[in-house]
Amino acid sequence: MNTTPIVDPKIGQRISAMLFITQSFGSAALISNATVNPIIGAKLGGSDILAGVPGTLLLIGAALASYPAGMLMQKIGRRPGLALGFFLGSVGMAIGGYAIVTQSFLLFLLGLLFIGGARGAVDQSRYAAADANLPEARARAISTVVFAGTVSAVGGPLLVAPLGVLVQSVFGFEMLAGPMIGGAILFLLSGILIWLFLRPDPRDIGRIIADALKKDDDPPPAAARAWGEIIRLPGVQLAALSMLIGQAMMVLVMTVTSLHMNHYNHPLADISLVIMGHTLGMYGLSFVTGTIADRFGRTTVVVLGALIMIAGNIVAPIWTDTLPIAIGLFLVGLGWNMCYIGGSSLLADNLVPSERGRYQGAVELTVNLSSAVGSLSSGFILAGLGFTVLNVIAIVITLTPIIMVIWQRSRRVQHAATESV
DSSP: OOOOOOOOOOHHHHHHHHHHHHHHHHHHHHHHHHHHHHHHHHHHHHHHHGGHHHHHHHHOOOOOOOHHHHHHHHOOHHHHHHHHHHHHHHHHHHHHHHHHHHHHHHHHHHHHHHHHHHHHHHHHTHHHHHHHOOOOHHHHHHHHHHHHHHHHHHHHHHHHHHHHHHHHHHHHGGGGGGHHHHHHHHHHHHHHHHHHHOEEEOOHHHHHHHHHTTOOOOOOOOOOOOOOHTSSSSHHHHHHHHHHHHHHHHHHHHHHHHHHHTTTOOOOHHHHHHHHHHOOOIIIHHHHHHHHHHHHHHHHHHHHHHHHHHHHHHTTTOOSSSSHHHHHHHHHHHHHHHHHHHHHHHHHHTHHHHHHHHHHOOOOOHHHHHHHHHHHHHHHHHHHOHHHHHHHHHHHHHHHHHHHHHHHHHHHHHHHHHHHO
């Protein structure tokens, strides 16, 4: 292996910082709109039944765009691919804002599909950070981008009221259009920053690193393995499963926690406190997760994440007081963070540059679909079986990545024993 510096570490750090900034802007725009989208959906659609349609369309748009976005970034580069995603989001936000002003429900839904498609692209910013950094710093680079969720989780809701007042006082628009119009500006700014400053392209840096670290039994850099060969890789299997299960089970529990608390007459202040604790768990300790993953391994952090999620699922339903529910949801969020960062790093480790865009996009597709399934099924499970059973279901399913790790290690032991005979 070449012992000379492969790339200047400052390049990777600078790229990660730029991705952190743009992801913060984009996520703040998304969260500020998520705060009011159910209200807009019910108002423009004429029924509370339609309040959940905006969130569902965002997930559908993200799922549909994930794989094509990954393929596009593999072909033309991360910089133009991510910039295009942000620009698409700006167009979607503008359409959504115009729809609110003109009271057009169908046009609002069209804008949401565009915004969802943008999310499917820009969520792959963490893979761009992975491309631009050496393997020993890859998880910390991904955690930098994921940590942007902390900034947006705080800043997004705080933008709602000022933006509403601004568009009403300056343009005379409906206040609910404020987050959309402000979001269009934030997405546009992010796209411009990516286009101007995400240089050199992370995809190209990833190719340089992969070529320098290439082993004799690795596939040629220009060749991409078939999906059947990729999916048989133990690291890819664990990476995809950890992200899919972590996302689905986190959404399953998070979606109905506020309703569960409402059933026990918790005030909105207590519900907000629990959701804040959950969000802190999801994003606030990202740098710690990245450091653990780089130092002790991706598999270690995935297993630890699954165990922490299970602990949260045990604590959350035992008592109906605010504090234990908040602790439980914090642990669920932290467990998701570890599965998400550990799985993302593991996936990047197991793919060569000519494969990353395509297969990362495919995994993003499954993750977004699992999120939609978790979101849509949570209400039915809560209504039919209750919050405790919902968490028991989450515990059983979250055991899957741990079982896979045990199974993979037992197979390696058996294989080693067979070879030694």
